[in-house]
Amino acid sequence: xxxxxxxxxxxxxxxxxxxxxxxxxxxxxxxxxxxxxxxxxxxxxxxxxxxxxxxxxxxxxxxxxxxxxxxxxxxxxxxxxxxxxxxxxxxxxxxxxxxxxxxxxxxxxxxxxxxxxxxxxxxxxxxxxxxxxxxxxxxxxxxxxxxxxxxxxxxxxxxxxxxxxxxxxxxxxxxxxxxxxxxxxxxxxxxxxxxxxxxxxxxxxxxxxxxxxxxxxxxxxxxxxxxxxxxxxxxxxxxxxxxxxxxxxxxxxxxxxxxxxxxxxxxxxxxxxxxxxxxxxxxxxxxxxxxxxxxxxxxxxxxxxxxxxxxxxxxxxxxxxxxxxxxxxxx
Amino acid sequence: xxxxxxxxxxxxxxxxxxxxxxxxxxxxxxxxxxxxxxxxxxxxxxxxxxxxxxxxxxxxxxxxxxxxxxxxxxxxxxxxxxxxxxxxxxxxxxxxxxxxxxxxxxxxxxxxxxxxxxxxxxxxxxxxxxxxxxxxxxxxxxxxxxxxxxxxxxxxxxxxxxxxxxxxxxxxxxxxxxxxxxxxxxxxxxxxxxxxxxxxxxxxxxxxxxxxxxxxxxxxxxxxxxxxxxxxxxxxxxxxxxxxxxxxxxxxxxxxxxxxxxxxxxxxxxxxxxxxxxxxxxxxxxxxxxxxxxxxxxxxxxxxxxxxxxxxxxxxxxxxxxxxxxxxxxx
DNA sequence: TTGCTGTGCTAACCCGATTTAGCACGGAGC
DNA sequence: GCTCCGTGCTAAATCGGGTTAGCACAGCAA
Numbered sequence: 001x002x003x004x005x006x007x008x009x010x011x012x013x014x015x016x017x018x019x020x021x022x023x024x025x026x027x028x029x030x031x032x033x034x035x036x037x038x039x040x041x042x043x044x045x046x047x048x049x050x051x052x053x054x055x056x057x058x059x060x061x062x063x064x065x066x067x068x069x070x071x072x073x074x075x076x077x078x079x080x081x082x083x084x085x086x087x088x089x090x091x092x093x094x095x096x097x098x099x100x101x102x103x104x105x106x107x108x109x110x111x112x113x114x115x116x117x118x119x120x121x122x123x124x125x126x127x128x129x130x131x132x133x134x135x136x137x138x139x140x141x142x143x144x145x146x147x148x149x150x151x152x153x154x155x156x157x158x159x160x161x162x163x164x165x166x167x168x169x170x171x172x173x174x175x176x177x178x179x180x181x182x183x184x185x186x187x188x189x190x191x192x193x194x195x196x197x198x199x200x201x202x203x204x205x206x207x208x209x210x211x212x213x214x215x216x217x218x219x220x221x222x223x224x225x226x227x228x229x230x231x232x233x234x235x236x237x238x239x240x241x242x243x244x245x246x247x248x249x250x251x252x253x254x255x256x257x258x259x260x261x262x263x264x265x266x267x268x269x270x271x272x273x274x275x276x277x278x279x280x281x282x283x284x285x286x287x288x289x290x291x292x293x294x295x296x297x298x299x300x301x302x303x304x305x306x307x308x309x310x311x312x313x314x315x316x317x318x319x320x321x322x323x324x325x326x327x328x329x330x331x
Numbered sequence: 332x333x334x335x336x337x338x339x340x341x342x343x344x345x346x347x348x349x350x351x352x353x354x355x356x357x358x359x360x361x362x363x364x365x366x367x368x369x370x371x372x373x374x375x376x377x378x379x380x381x382x383x384x385x386x387x388x389x390x391x392x393x394x395x396x397x398x399x400x401x402x403x404x405x406x407x408x409x410x411x412x413x414x415x416x417x418x419x420x421x422x423x424x425x426x427x428x429x430x431x432x433x434x435x436x437x438x439x440x441x442x443x444x445x446x447x448x449x450x451x452x453x454x455x456x457x458x459x460x461x462x463x464x465x466x467x468x469x470x471x472x473x474x475x476x477x478x479x480x481x482x483x484x485x486x487x488x489x490x491x492x493x494x495x496x497x498x499x500x501x502x503x504x505x506x507x508x509x510x511x512x513x514x515x516x517x518x519x520x521x522x523x524x525x526x527x528x529x530x531x532x533x534x535x536x537x538x539x540x541x542x543x544x545x546x547x548x549x550x551x552x553x554x555x556x557x558x559x560x561x562x563x564x565x566x567x568x569x570x571x572x573x574x575x576x577x578x579x580x581x582x583x584x585x586x587x588x589x590x591x592x593x594x595x596x597x598x599x600x601x602x603x604x605x606x607x608x609x610x611x612x613x614x615x616x617x618x619x620x621x622x623x624x625x626x627x628x629x630x631x632x633x634x635x636x637x638x639x640x641x642x643x644x645x646x647x648x649x650x651x652x653x654x655x656x657x658x659x660x661x662x
Numbered sequence: 663t664t665g666c667t668g669t670g671c672t673a674a675c676c677c678g679a680t681t682t683a684g685c686a687c688g689g690a691g692c
Numbered sequence: 693g694c695t696c697c698g699t700g701c702t703a704a705a706t707c708g709g710g711t712t713a714g715c716a717c718a719g720c721a722a
Contacts, residue, residue, distance in 0.1 A: 004678095006677095006678060006679080007678065007679060007680095008678080008679095016701080016702090017701070017702045017703080018678090018679085018680095018702090019680090019681085019701080019702055019703080019704095020700090020701065020702075022679070022680060022681085023680095023681095023701095026680075028680095028681095031700085031701085032698085032699055032700050032701075033700070033701080034699085034700065034701085037700080037701080051446065051449075051450050052450065052678085052679070053390075053450065053452070053677085053678050053679065054450045054451045054452070054679090055386045055389050055390050055395070055451065055452045055677090055678080055679085056390055056677070056678035056679035056680090056707090057678080057679050057680075058386050058679090058707090059384075059386050059387055059390060059677095059678080059679070059680090059706090059707045059708065059709090060678090060679055060680040060681080060706070060707050061679085061680065061707090062707085064386070064451070066430070066451065073416075078409030078412060078608075080412060081409060081411060081412035081415075084412070084415070084431070085404075085433060088431055088432065088433050089433065092432070092433075092440075092443075092444070092447075095447075097430050097431075097432065097444075097447055097448065097451065098430065098431055099397070099428050099429065099430040099431075100415070100419055100429055100430075100431055101419065101423070101428065102416060102419050102420065102423075109423075113423070113428075115382065116423075116426075116428055117428065118382075119382055119383065119384065119385045120385045120386065120395070120397065120428065121384070121385070121386050221612075222612040222614075223612075226614070248612065251612055255614050258589075277409075278609070278612075281552075281553040281554075281579065281582055281609075283553075283557065283586050335708095337707095337708060337709080338708065338709060338710095339708080339709095347671080347672090348671070348672045348673080349672090349708090349709085349710095350671080350672055350673080350674095350710090350711085351670090351671065351672075353709070353710060353711085354671095354710095354711095357710075359710095359711095362670085362671085363668085363669055363670050363671075364670070364671080365669085365670060365671085368670080368671080383708080383709070384707085384708050384709065385709095386707090386708080386709090387677090387707070387708035387709040387710090388708080388709050388710070389677090389709090390676090390677045390678065390679090390707095390708080390709075390710090391676070391677050391708090391709060391710045391711080392677090392709090392710065393677085
């Protein structure tokens with residue numbers, strides 16, 4: 001494992017000083033370098049396949065082309081992986097690398113990870129949440145460049161934020177049902193104040209002009225959804241369409257509908273949110289509004305590296321992925 | 332954003348030279364430092380909450396306490412996230428951070444990412460694959476410390492490798508069926524030579540003394556599994572148990588069984604591999620052998636940071652997660 | 663007194679880059 | 693001949709640590 005080629009080697013090879021080599025390679029035009037010397041340096045660098053030591057450079061310039069991602073969970077949800085992927089790829093496009101830290105939501109771990117990253121001179125942070133939610137800024141982050149990723153500060157934003165446009169998503173989902181004639185529609189899931197998306201989606205549904213005929217309250221998992229929808233189908237008002245607040249709820253709803261002898265979409269249309277893998281796997285496949293996780297990660301990196309004049313909250317559009325779970329109401 | 336406290340500041344505050352401060356803080360006992368001076372330095376460091384600049388340190392020591400993860404896909408599969416999580420947390424335990432790179436399997440991108448990491452002085456690499464498979468070592472990695480993560484070199488290993496113990500997993504799955512009396516068992520999925528796990532699982536199944544009554548060939552996705560199992564149930568030999576090569580196949584099998592009027596587990600027992608989220612969500616919930624992804628990531632970090640005397644291949648045990656999809660055969 | 667030994671510390675160099683300050687040289691103008 | 697200016701470069705400082713070599717002093721033996 002031969003030791004790396006240094007700037008010194010390049011300079012020697014080109015017959016100039018380290019200073020000159022540095023000027024040429026960092027492209028500083030304010031210093032007077034002859035075309036000849038410049039060519040010799042560039043050639044030497046190429047021939048030796050010189051790569052600058054970014055630690056040494058960072059020591060001087062205080063930039064490392066490295067971004068820290070602080071996440072509550074890297075992967076409780078598969079979603080989180082998409083955020084990371086979007087961020088990693090965007091970082092690479094900007095010639096940056098991503099170092100990641102998982103905090104499990106623990107403030108202590110959070111502080112430690114941020115410090116560990118600062119010790120390594122990261123240029124800035126992505127402060128990410130798996131679930132879109134309102135969050136508080138950890139004190140250690142104060143004074144350092146960062147972007148809210150899939151979360152929002154309580155009050156006015158001191159930094160930019162990237163979140164999915166859940167409100168429009170609500171409108172999309174509702175319109176997918178009304179467009180084919182559904183009028184009696186139930187909402188499945190519980191619009192908890194904790195879950196920011198729930199409120200937004202509901203607002204979007206209302207904005208679409210839909211009056212929800214019934215709300216089936218349940219936690220956002222297949223089992224509770226199955227139970228709640230089963231009893232709703234047995235005793236609740238009759239509906240022709242279901243808006244499920246996520247795909248896992250939709251899975252529970254499918255199971256309940258099937259046991260109740262209802263066929264999707266002939267007897268019951270279903271639309272959902274998230275567009276997880278599940279949506280494509282169910283029979284019939286599930287129409288769902290996709291969370292743009294990779295794009296969230298990507299845009300957050302963009303905003304961190306090319307910050308706007310003043311902080312902005314960017315709402316990334318969500319798209320309806322139409323599949324086979326919606327049909328016009330029968331009769 | 333006040334500039335960081337440096338070793339110089341600590342030394343000044345303690346009334347000693349930078350050298351002495353460095354000796355105390357790095358814990359070198361071969362230099363003679365009086366107890367008094369030592370205490371003053373430690374106190375100063377504490378009071379100023381000094382944290383060493385790891386770039387500066389790394390420049391000298393050539394270690395950065397940073398590990399690079401090279402992955403084909405950070406998240407095509409939710410699994411990948413688990414590997415990352417396991418690695419991140421293990422790294423943190425060892426006072427290391429993880430920087431990640433995604434290559435999409437592209438050798439060019441791979442080389443670039445590895446170089447980018449080397450430029451930042453990472454101490455070593457985890458060369459990871461989402462799917463367990465035999466892999467070739469990228470040339471850029473040669474000469475640097477690394478560990479194979481969820482993949483294996485073709486021949487003799489020049490570095491350690493961490494893989495799931497798929498063979499025992501096969502035995503576990505098969506035994507789960509035979510233990511309650513199943514004798515006519517079908518295997519669903521296609522034992523492709525590309526997919527290392529398939530061969531191992533099959534070998535494990537055979538090692539359990541099970542003769543597979545039929546093999547239902549299909550790709551490892553719900554839709555093709557549904558089609559293949561449907562036609563098998565209609566025309567194939569009668570079986571009481573199904574071993575599905577992953578959970579997505581099991582989902583397809585559930586759908587097929589249901590349409591054929593067979594009830595799981597009363598008429599048909601099902602066991603599967605992976606133990607993805609899906610397994611817990613299906614009705615009845617699915618018994619599955621869990622892929623230990625987080626543990627793979629964690630062990631890989633351990634092996635990288637505390638390398639054994641000679642390279643070893645570590646097979647991480649897989650555990651059977653028993654749920655409701657297995658019952659004794661009827662009659 | 664001289665020499666030796668051990669204790670406790672520090673000056674100076676090194677890692678590999680960037681950056682500031684300024685030197686050497688040639689030609690033009692007076 | 694002397695100054696002045698522009699051109700083209702480099703010496704040296706700097707970033708913040710780790711590390712080597714060696715200095716100053718005290719105590720003790722001969």
